[in-house]
Amino acid sequence: MNYKPIDWADERLGIAKFSRKSLNKIFPDHWSFMLGEIAMYSFFVLLGTGVFLTLFFVPSSADTIYHGSYAPLDGHVVSQAYASTLNLSFNVRAGLVMRQMHHWAANVFVAAIVVHLLRIFFTGAFRKPREINWLVGSLLLMMAILEGFLGYSLPDDLISGTGIRIAYSITLSIPVVGSYLASFLFGGQFPGNSIIPRFYTIHILLIPALMAGLLGAHLAIMWHQKHTQYKGKGRTENNVVGVAMWPAYALQAGGFFFLTAAVLAALGGLVQINPIWMYGQYIPYKVSYAVQPDWYMGWLDGALRLFPSWEITGFGHMIPTIFFPAVLLPGVTFGLLMAWPWIERWFTKDYEVHNLLDNPRDNAWRTSIGVGVMAFYMVLFFASSTDVLANAFSVSLNFVLWAFRVLIFVIPPVAAYVAYKVAREASSAPTVGKPRKAMVVFRSTEGEYSSEESGPRREVDLKFSALHGNEPKPLPEEAKLHGIEADGGVTQENSALIGSSVAAAKPQEIEERPGEGSGKYPVSRGTPGAGGGLFSPHNRKMPRRRKDSEEEK
Amino acid sequence: MKIHKKLGRHVLLPVALGIGASISGMALFSQGASASTASGSASSGSANSVTYGGTGGSGSAPITYLKLNPSTIALGKTLFVENCSSCHGDTAEGSSRAPNLQGLGAATIDFWVSTGRMPLADPTIQATSKPSRFTRQQTLAIDAYVSSLAKGGPAIPIVNLGAASISAGEGLFSTNCAACHTITGVGDALADSIYAPSLYPATPTQIAEAVRTGPGNMPRFGTGNFSNQQVADITKYVQYLQHPNNAGGIGLGHIGPVTEGFVGILIGLGSLMIAGYWIGGRAH
Numbered sequence: 001m002n003y004k005p006i007d008w009a010d011e012r013l014g015i016a017k018f019s020r021k022s023l024n025k026i027f028p029d030h031w032s033f034m035l036g037e038i039a040m041y042s043f044f045v046l047l048g049t050g051v052f053l054t055l056f057f058v059p060s061s062a063d064t065i066y067h068g069s070y071a072p073l074d075g076h077v078v079s080q081a082y083a084s085t086l087n088l089s090f091n092v093r094a095g096l097v098m099r100q101m102h103h104w105a106a107n108v109f110v111a112a113i114v115v116h117l118l119r120i121f122f123t124g125a126f127r128k129p130r131e132i133n134w135l136v137g138s139l140l141l142m143m144a145i146l147e148g149f150l151g152y153s154l155p156d157d158l159i160s161g162t163g164i165r166i167a168y169s170i171t172l173s174i175p176v177v178g179s180y181l182a183s184f185l186f187g188g189q190f191p192g193n194s195i196i197p198r199f200y201t202i203h204i205l206l207i208p209a210l211m212a213g214l215l216g217a218h219l220a221i222m223w224h225q226k227h228t229q230y231k232g233k234g235r236t237e238n239n240v241v242g243v244a245m246w247p248a249y250a251l252q253a254g255g256f257f258f259l260t261a262a263v264l265a266a267l268g269g270l271v272q273i274n275p276i277w278m279y280g281q282y283i284p285y286k287v288s289y290a291v292q293p294d295w296y297m298g299w300l301d302g303a304l305r306l307f308p309s310w311e312i313t314g315f316g317h318m319i320p321t322i323f324f325p326a327v328l329l330p331g332v333t334f335g336l337l338m339a340w341p342w343i344e345r346w347f348t349k350d351y352e353v354h355n356l357l358d359n360p361r362d363n364a365w366r367t368s369i370g371v372g373v374m375a376f377y378m379v380l381f382f383a384s385s386t387d388v389l390a391n392a393f394s395v396s397l398n399f400v401l402w403a404f405r406v407l408i409f410v411i412p413p414v415a416a417y418v419a420y421k422v423a424r425e426a427s428s429a430p431t432v433g434k435p436r437k438a439m440v441v442f443r444s445t446e447g448e449y450s451s452e453e454s455g456p457r458r459e460v461d462l463k464f465s466a467l468h469g470n471e472p473k474p475l476p477e478e479a480k481l482h483g484i485e486a487d488g489g490v491t492q493e494n495s496a497l498i499g500s501s502v503a504a505a506k507p508q509e510i511e512e513r514p515g516e517g518s519g520k521y522p523v524s525r526g527t528p529g530a531g532g533g534l535f536s537p538h539n540r541k542m543p544r545r546r547k548d549s550e551e552e553k
Numbered sequence: 554m555k556i557h558k559k560l561g562r563h564v565l566l567p568v569a570l571g572i573g574a575s576i577s578g579m580a581l582f583s584q585g586a587s588a589s590t591a592s593g594s595a596s597s598g599s600a601n602s603v604t605y606g607g608t609g610g611s612g613s614a615p616i617t618y619l620k621l622n623p624s625t626i627a628l629g630k631t632l633f634v635e636n637c638s639s640c641h642g643d644t645a646e647g648s649s650r651a652p653n654l655q656g657l658g659a660a661t662i663d664f665w666v667s668t669g670r671m672p673l674a675d676p677t678i679q680a681t682s683k684p685s686r687f688t689r690q691q692t693l694a695i696d697a698y699v700s701s702l703a704k705g706g707p708a709i710p711i712v713n714l715g716a717a718s719i720s721a722g723e724g725l726f727s728t729n730c731a732a733c734h735t736i737t738g739v740g741d742a743l744a745d746s747i748y749a750p751s752l753y754p755a756t757p758t759q760i761a762e763a764v765r766t767g768p769g770n771m772p773r774f775g776t777g778n779f780s781n782q783q784v785a786d787i788t789k790y791v792q793y794l795q796h797p798n799n800a801g802g803i804g805l806g807h808i809g810p811v812t813e814g815f816v817g818i819l820i821g822l823g824s825l826m827i828a829g830y831w832i833g834g835r836a837h
Contacts, residue, residue, distance in 0.1 A: 026820040028834075029833060029834035030833060030834045031829045031830040031831075031832075031833030031834060031835065032833075033833070034832075034833050035826070035829065038822065038825045038826070038829065067807055068640060069809060070798070071719060071720065072719045072720055072722075072790065072793060073720060073723060073725045074720045075720050076720065078724070089800065089801075090800065095564060096800055096801050097801075099801075100801055100831055102819060104821060107813065107814065107817030107818070107821060108821040108825070110821050111818045111821070111822040112822055112825070115822065115826070158727065158731075158736055159736070159809060251833055252833070254831060255825070255832065256668055256828070256829065259825065259828045259832075263825055263828075264821070267816070267817075267820070268819055269802065270802040271801075271802045271803050271805065271816055271820075272799060272800070272801035272802045272803060272804050272805060273801070273805075273813050274799070274809075274810075274813070275797075275799075275804075275807075276671075277736075277798065277800075278736065278737050278794075278797055278798075278807070279736050280723060280727045280736065283727075285728070286727050286728055286731065287731070287732050288727070288731040288732065288735050288736035288811060289731065289732055289733055289734070289735045289741045289743075289749070290735040290741045290808055291737070292807070292809055292810045292811050293810060294810050294813070294814065295810060295813070295814025295815075295817060295818065298810075298814065385811045387741050387742045388741070388742075388808055388811050390742035390748075391740065391741050391742040391748055394748075395746075396742075396745050396746040397742040397743065397745065397746075398745055400742075400746065428604060431698065438834050514677075536696075
């Protein structure tokens with residue numbers, strides 16, 4: 001019997017064709033393309049640790065008298081949510097490290113999404129055809145922030161309860177519908193008994209399911225459209241140069257998952273986060289000073305602190321002050337964020353498909369707008385810790401507050417201007433971003449020195465080709481090899497070769513993209529030649545280099 | 554502490570990176586803990602050696618008061634004239650620059666002098682806690698001199714922590730103190746240049762003195778607000794906050810999400826970005 005399980009599955013599900021295509025799919029290899037992966041792996045850690053936490057957390061506001069192992073709260077009337085979080089932290093094996101990993105993973109998750117978004121923005125990866133994925137990613141960011149806030153609120157401790165109180169007031173401030181919305185959300189007046197169980201349902205069921213779905217869509221669209229790549233030799237709008245899914249990319253990504261999990265586990269085991277036992281049960285008449293939200297809500301908290309206490313009337317009614325920094329600002333923020341691909345197109349009139357990324361220095365306008373907007377939110381973020389900064393540097397709290405009120409108008413334009421100038425300078429300097437060539441210094445018999453650029457490193461390319469079983473073919477003339485533009489006169493024959501010479505450390509492979517004129521996106525065509533492939537017994541050895549073959553269909 | 558050790562054993566770190574980080578992290582944590590213990594005992598040691606004497610032990614009153622020795626009044630007067638009289642006057646009657654101290658009681662004088670706030674370094678800002686210029690004996694002599702000038706005011710309290718309840722103290726602290734000193738006692742900036750100082754260097758006697766006399770902008774909590782038992786409970790909880798249960802690792806200064814955010818972004822995401830740069834491709 002030589003009947004393999006994979007054949008069994010193939011005969012029923014026809015997985016061979018799909019798997020062959022998938023395993024041979026080409027991914028461009030660049031460290032900045034791995035930022036989104038950090039977010040995804042943090043999400044996996046969040047799901048795993050979160051499931052553990054649900055086994056012990058009791059989502060209830062019902063009163064109970066605490067008689068656990070944390071002596072300073074012994075005999076206190078607390079909610080079951082708070083008591084179960086204390087129990088989870090002190091009496092459940094590995095409970096505290098799981099809770100801390102979950103919280104650290106949330107902080108890193110949102111941070112990784114933001115850095116990933118910045119990479120997409122500054123390289124112009126949101127342009128046609130990737131506007132949909134920009135929208136999906138923006139939605140994921142909004143949900144991640146909301147999800148983080150809900151999870152932070154669940155333990156019902158003094159600090160997070162203050163946060164819920166602020167959220168209630170923000171909901172109330174929305175004109176016309178605010179009081180109804182707040183009443184529906186909280187099941188009546190604040191605090192009530194409904195908010196903890198409701199937040200729990202939204203936190204562990206609704207939003208994670210939506211996020212998992214959107215994440216799947218995010219990846220599927222990326223897979224279908226193929227990844228963008230930076231400009232470089234042999235890279236065109238119509239191909240993808242990189243490493244194959246299997247084995248190189250899969251192993252690299254799998255290893256990175258373990259690294260992410262390791263860092264989060266190390267933080268969870270070694271660095272305290274949210275020691276709720278020191279905060280005590282939330283009781284509406286109690287308050288602690290120095291209350292900040294988790295970092296990703298910091299910009300909203302900062303906006304609340306900076307906004308002056310104006311009484312603004314509109315349509316004959318007073319609009320509550322906090323409506324502007326806490327409802328309008330995030331609304332405008334995410335509205336502009338999601339509309340950005342269209343806003344930029346409105347200015348550039350660029351309707352082309354872009355698979356090659358911009359270098360940020362080559363698009364000074366976009367870079368400077370991005371830096372300016374980033375600076376605006378950074379100032380808001382730091383403004384959320386006015387009291388901590390004032391205390392740490394022994395200056396007046398009022399001075400710090402007013403300094404931020406000035407800086408919020410000063411820093412963004414200055415940062416944008418500096419970014420614009422730096423980008424223009426860097427872009428026009430001929431040597432920036434180019435690989436350095438060795439200089440050969442000569443001395444003449446008279447003792448005169450002169451220097452000359454060394455030639456291309458021919459031997460390395462030849463050696464590399466030989467290593468991978470290819471006959472060392474005669475290379476194209478050096479001028480052609482090194483003077484080539486991204487989509488200049490490269491023949492199909494030598495474009496693969498050039499791809500390999502880009503980075504000698506890893507086998508580079510090329511996958512063709514469908515041309516722009518083809519109307520719609522056909523399925524991936526970058527599969528090995530017909531008559532075999534990975535699952536054929538005649539072709540066990542994976543071809544090192546491939547290019548599209550038209551006779552496949 | 555026991556819980557912390559128990560947890561440590563069950564932290565399953567998947568790779569050597571985690572183990573290496575844990576060793577260095579534990580080392581850091583233990584260093585931080587021992588440093589704070591050392592500074593805490595140094596300041597309380599000097600205060601306790603005299604004030605406690607033979608008192609203490611459970612069963613007695615929650616707060617007893619120190620009897621000042623009348624024979625030290627002469628020494629106290631000399632010290633007062635040398636160090637305090639330029640502002641407060643020779644008989645503590647006050648001046649345009651400083652208040653009258655007569656009848657404020659020994660506890661008030663003892664708090665300001667023993668925490669180093671008096672003599673004042675800079676009259677334009679809030680009095681800053683600093684190492685005291687006097688020995689405990691000298692401070693008590695000044696207390697004796699000023700309280701001999703007029704009757705009234707609370708005497709120096711000696712807190713019987715053995716009879717106090719840490720749990721009741723938590724309830725009182727979170728209701729009455731956390732709004733300025735923060736729930737962890739680390740202190741914070743208030744309006745203008747006013748700040749609520751950190752409670753970490755305070756001795757039990759200083760905590761009780763502050764509650765009863767209300768130094769600076771702090772409200773004064775008299776016997777109508779708190780019983781002596783309640784003052785002792787609060788004192789016990791503040792003593793606990795100076796060395797809290799740090800289960801879970803390095804405490805990050807107990808100022809909440811500000812430091813947590815920086816650690817999450819710079820160390821968490823930062824180390825992962827470096828890792829990505831390490832294993833990923835570079836510029837073409």
